[in-house]
Amino acid sequence: MEFLSYFGEVFTPISMLLLIGGTVGGLILGATPGLSPTMAVALLIPFTFHLQPVHGLILLGAAYTSTVAGGAVSAILLKIPGAPANIATTLDGHAMAVRGQGARALQLAFLSSLVGGVFGVLLLIFLTPLLAQWALAFGPSHLFWLAILGVTVIGSLDSDSVVKGLLSGSIGMWLATIGYDDMQGVQRFIFHDALGGGVNIIAALIGLFAIPQVLTMFAKGWQDYGVESIEVQRHPLSAAVHEVFSRTRALTIGTLSGSIIGLIPGVGGQIAGLVAYDQAKKFSPEKDKFGTGHSEGVIAAESANNAMVGPSLVPLLTLSIPGSPTAAVLLGGLLIHGIFPGTDLFDNHPEVAWPFINSMLIGQILMCAFGIYIASFAARIAQVPQSIMAAAVLGLAVFGSYSVQQSMGDVYVMMALGTMMYFLERFGYSAAPLVLGLILGPIAESNFIQGSLIATAGNGQFQYFFSGALNLLLIAVVVVSIGYSAMMEIRNRRVAA
């Protein structure tokens, strides 16, 4: 309970000012297409040069939590996920916004972010030493099986056909191999200069989700301007609170899987939302409603991606190993003040470490309050005429994909992938499995190669990849997941026939 005594530091005027500034700024940066939480936090680092360590970290902590949630705003309103964490939010959130229920979607997103986020930070406060061991338990072979497990999830994710889902996933995994091979430095599948740097994940996300939506609006043509007829429903907050807590299953699945997956270094943050979404769908009696604007989808995805925030800092704070790119940036923020994270961080620098963590707790609440405040205005986006919407989203996609690393190549890749995705979607392929493939491909590949190298020096490949409790457990889950998908495919066929 030591952390309680450091709340005082968070409630000083300057801290509160930074906390509010960091939260609001983080939400705006997070909602900007192309600006991932990592970049947003990196942008704020120079400000902390001039602040005291504790104030600098309060700013960074608040910004980190709110950028992740801010990504939900553009995911829901514009169907542009700000970061891989928000992919799953677009699936149901945007469907709600189109129906004029943007306020409801945003309220649900921010409330479940709050629940997940607070749970994650509490885990960080109380279970850090235990969790650190868990984070270290994942070696190359386990990460490889985890990636394979993700691949098996692909089939059932947002696709009416398991085979087409898997096919979309394999297209994604192939796209991820374009560019330099990270281990050997050999060029693969580079047919055009724009592909020299490979397919940037953020640019690809923007293209794969935003462009099909723009083209769909174009395809409706100029006769179809009945958008003004969409009624933007005011959605009372109390109803949203009630809805979030009545969807206990989705909320629990999201929060727990987000916290567990968030811990795993190098993997967690990107896939937590998608995995939680998929699990919530599998356990839900209303599977068919997922993807059409179902509240469980938004709740599971958003509680998961904020639940991941706290645990993702465990390896950083205890072992000084940043488990995600954002954690790496935060490490920089600690180092410039001469604070070395490690097992004794809380003994040596409690006056910095605890206010930092506490600020993430308070930050969650501020973020939720501010997010809900803007929700009712933001929802009016559904009434914006499609001609304006299409042109505006296209422009945002171009600026956003360019600003990721100031590269025209990324913009070309974004547009090309997006146009391709539009046509693929018309024929039953879908973007979410493709993106998951794009994320998981490199994880599977690099861990497979590392594992093989270690195995060759040790007892051989089979021994390395197929022994040990964690390996066997993961393999068992993979088998169950494949079995489940096959069963669904057979059932679908029966229903169709």
Add this chain to the structure above:
Amino acid sequence: MRKLIIGLAAVVLGMAGVAMAGNYPDRPIMLMVSYGAGGATDFQARIVTMTAGNEDALGMPIAIINKPGAGGRVGWNWFAKDAEADGYTLGAYNIPHFIAQSIKGGVQYDRDSFEPIANWGADPAVFIVGKNSPFNSMADVVAYAKENPGKLTFSGAGLFVGHHIAALQIEKAAGVKMQYVPTKGGGAAAMKAVIAGDVMGGVNNLSDAYRAREAGNVKILGVADVKRNEEFLPNVPTMVEQGLDVDDSSVNFRGIMVPKGTPPEVIGRLAATVPEMFKNKRVAGKMSAGGSPMHIMTRDEVLQMWKEREEYLGQLLQGL
């Protein structure tokens, strides 16, 4: 609106015209870092450029742009090929990385593609093992590797980067074969592999290893440099002290460069100002707080160093 835009365009073009004539720099400068945000190079680049906007420095802020991928190849390819040689696009270099990669081939740059400005830091590679490892000196490591050829696994941040060069040198000096495991995601991932026990040892940056040791997670067995690091690791012996003929070729030199073709007066202005900017007291304070060794070198010294490294690396990498 159109008129307004044309008018605005005219004003901007007019200003650009003035800018060409002199007055460099008159707008913010961009510094390309070919590693991700949060990596050691990125972190240090942000610190050493933080005073660029001061009047006694460049008078204009420097913004960091990350172009990570394939051990730096993606960023440096872009820098050699697409970056404008106007003095507003700077790049961070890592030696021996980019020279080793250009010798290995498959990239669009070599030593002649870039013009160095100044060096800010030198981060030697060190050999680390987990805190519970039976190895307590390089001699233990070499003895184990001699008995079990190819069985000793050790991690590093990729192929043809400083860590890999150190690994090759250690293997060559000891006359042993070990299993080098390159990781993806820089030094942090390689460090995690050592702490978690995925591998038996590893090569890592002195700054990161120092922090990991402070946190009680690793033991540092040797420094791959010509002399000990008195500031951070005064009691860790060098490789040479332990009988391994390993020099400072793997030391990760970090500094600023511009693309070939940048006007000589711009290079002159930068080469005169940037080393002074690095000497700023606040910069030195922040660098030392983070455990990052500084090593300031002028343009001429860097040119010489690049040349020496290229000659040596050409020999080391021959036949690989």
Add this chain to the structure above:
Amino acid sequence: MTRVQHIVPSAIVTFVALWVCLISYTQQPSEPFLFPRLISTLFLALSLWTFGKAVLGLSKVGSGVSLAMMRNLAPGLIVSAIYVFWAAKTLGFYAASTVAFLTLLTIYDPSPHGSVNTWVRRIVITAVYIAVMYGLFAFVLKVYTPRGMFI
């Protein structure tokens, strides 16, 4: 959606898969292509399955394309392509975006093109949009966009 509409795209995907497979199995050095071989084999197997289903008329998913839809889409797609692949870099980001935004708005706006009010409205909307983009990307985020011939 007709059977042909299922066959043509799955044939294209299969063709891509074949080609990726071919590259993966023939490129040297072969080591970095180990993983691509694995994926491309999976890719090819799945695409052949899909193709087979399409030929047999078993494919059900997807809504396909229609001539009317393509006719609506074409002008927007062409303007977008010119904007992204040519104008953005050649003219400069903000100039190209202004032109592209106004053009797309004009094409897809149902209001009568003859009315002055319509045009005033379109130009004001474009100006506001570009101002917001400029404020966000150039001012707040300090992104240095390609300048091209204009800004």
